[in-house]
Amino acid sequence: NAGVTQTPKFQVLKTGQSMTLQCAQDMNHNSMYWYRQDPGMGLRLIYYSASEGTTDKGEVPNGYNVSRLNKREFSLRLESAAPSQTSVYFCACWGRQQPQHFGDGTRLSIL
Amino acid sequence: KQEVTQIPAALSVPEGENLVLNCSFTDSAIYNLQWFRQDPGKGLTSLLLIQSSQREQTSGRLNASLDKSSGRSTLYIAASQPGDSATYLCAVFKAAGNKLTFGGGTRVLVKP
Numbered sequence: 001n002a003g004v005t006q007t008p009k010f011q012v013l014k015t016g017q018s019m020t021l022q023c024a025q026d027m028n029h030n031s032m033y034w035y036r037q038d039p040g041m042g043l044r045l046i047y048y049s050a051s052e053g054t055t056d057k058g059e060v061p062n063g064y065n066v067s068r069l070n071k072r073e074f075s076l077r078l079e080s081a082a083p084s085q086t087s088v089y090f091c092a093c094w095g096r097q098q099p100q101h102f103g104d105g106t107r108l109s110i111l
Numbered sequence: 112k113q114e115v116t117q118i119p120a121a122l123s124v125p126e127g128e129n130l131v132l133n134c135s136f137t138d139s140a141i142y143n144l145q146w147f148r149q150d151p152g153k154g155l156t157s158l159l160l161i162q163s164s165q166r167e168q169t170s171g172r173l174n175a176s177l178d179k180s181s182g183r184s185t186l187y188i189a190a191s192q193p194g195d196s197a198t199y200l201c202a203v204f205k206a207a208g209n210k211l212t213f214g215g216g217t218r219v220l221v222k223p
Contacts, residue, residue: 031209045211048209048210098160100145102154104154
């Protein structure tokens with residue numbers, strides 16, 4: 001089925017550990033996004049990639065890095081995890097004249 | 112900076128009643144507006160997409176209107192059912208910047 005696939009679905013890290021969240025889409029859309037969702041804060045954009053080979057900062061980029069590996073894949077890396085990065089992370093993709101499509105999310109806890 | 116507001120934050124109605132959810136935005140220079148549904152612990156499901164040139168979109172019991180000049184959109188859900196219980200989010204897409212700005216959502220409970 002066409003859509004956005006995120007891995008892993010759940011992860012627990014210790015402070016200072018690093019990890020990469022993976023996202024892949026098979027909708028052939030140019031733009032991809034990473035959001036975080038926190039209670040009372042809504043959905044906030046971390047980074048986005050308007051097209052293959054480009055990335056730009058969103059509203060809350062500090063502590064994160066991204067890689068647009070190819071048209072299908074857009075990964076989010078936490079180099080040194082902090083408790084403030086405990087959140088639910090969503091990846092999305094978008095093509096012109098189309099709705100944004102979201103993955104099911106990665107629930108990340110940092111102890 | 113675009114700001115998107117959804118009022119009320121929560122809504123409880125008896126089954127069968129029509130739902131009216133409001134969304135307002137501060138910058139009318141939008142490319143499109145999208146309504147999403149989110150169930151607890153789940154991702155976002157796109158319900159309706161309204162392009163900036165459109166006034167409304169309909170899908171089954173759902174109807175969304177857009178008034179760009181006043182910065183408002185309304186989602187109507189006819190004859191609500193307990194299965195409509197969820198959080199509904201609106202988001203506006205501004206072409207300059209290539210990104211969505213989300214409202215805080217309206218949490219809906221439909222009582223049987």
